[in-house]
Amino acid sequence: MATTKPAPSARETELLDRAYAYSLTHGLADLSLRPLATAIGSSPRVLLFLFGSKDGLIRALLARSRTDELELLQEINSRYDDAPGLEVIARELWSWLAAKERRPLMTLWVEAYGRSLVAPEGPWADYARSTVADWLELLATAQPEQERTSSRGEARRTGVLAMLRGALLDLLATGDTDRVTAAVEDYLAN
Template sequence: MPTTKPVPNSKAGPSARQQELLERAYAYSLTHGLADLSLRPLATAIGSSPRVLLFLFDSKDGLIRALLARARADELELLRQIEQGYDEPPGLTVIARELWTWLAAPERRPLMMFWVEAYGRSLVAPDGPWTDFARSTVDDWLELLEASEPDQSAARRTAVLAMLRGALIDLLATGDLDRTTAAVEDYLAE
């Protein structure tokens, strides 16, 4: 669940309005990115006001943290679905192929662009709202890859993860699904 502040005078989690605006802001950020996020156009696009967003999320950084948590929730849900699809560890190659299919799907391009942007920002602005985003995603994916084939070396899992991420960045830059998929298959065949 996204980490957002509770509504004042409430011991419960985020309000329905806060969740609704977070989902709308997330959809907006998937198509517009986060690099030049400005509260006024965002608020207008999602049917709110900058003041309401600041009240609900404390600050622009608080909103960005909530958006990153929301994106990470999508990623973690994918990992859970893949893990639950097998009674026994399926092997690193099987999981890598499943991950590539999911990552490369055209309907996920906006989410993947968002992910690349957030990943890069967390490397160059590690003390802002992006704190630990890149590291957390590395840990999440490596954990899944380890569960898929526990006897495989950490070096091999890291290499598979690096290959998938490199192929994804290449795909996003060029749109060449056939070439990047062929590269993934070639690497996994080794």
């Protein structure tokens, strides 16, 4: 008989939101429950009760960050009745990714992506693969049907995704928005 987890309580949701805000500033790699609990007005025991373990809390925080990303993808998708083309969607994505107010979220994304590659059995499991699939799905919807189903179309959207990820890493490392945006524009123009 299958069981489902009950909907989170208001307190669990509140603490998750506070923990998420904390993780955007402090990261997840070296997360310690005691400083986190103090910072968000809770206790390690309450966090363990609500999330089961530190790994359970990290999984919940990763799911919360992925929700932010998926909301972006759905928002962009909803703007178009027809496939607008990879270049249009890539420019919208880049504009969203490069916005200064999203640097904490993007830094957290890079941390979680990297951790899922080096610690694939832990709470990070499947994070990188899942985000690649999400972004490729959005890019596919930007392509006309004939292009979308072709191997060339798949290669093109994979290249656009790789370029955006590389540009994001460069931007986070240097903060040079103008230079990196010019490189994104140059890539998309060709």
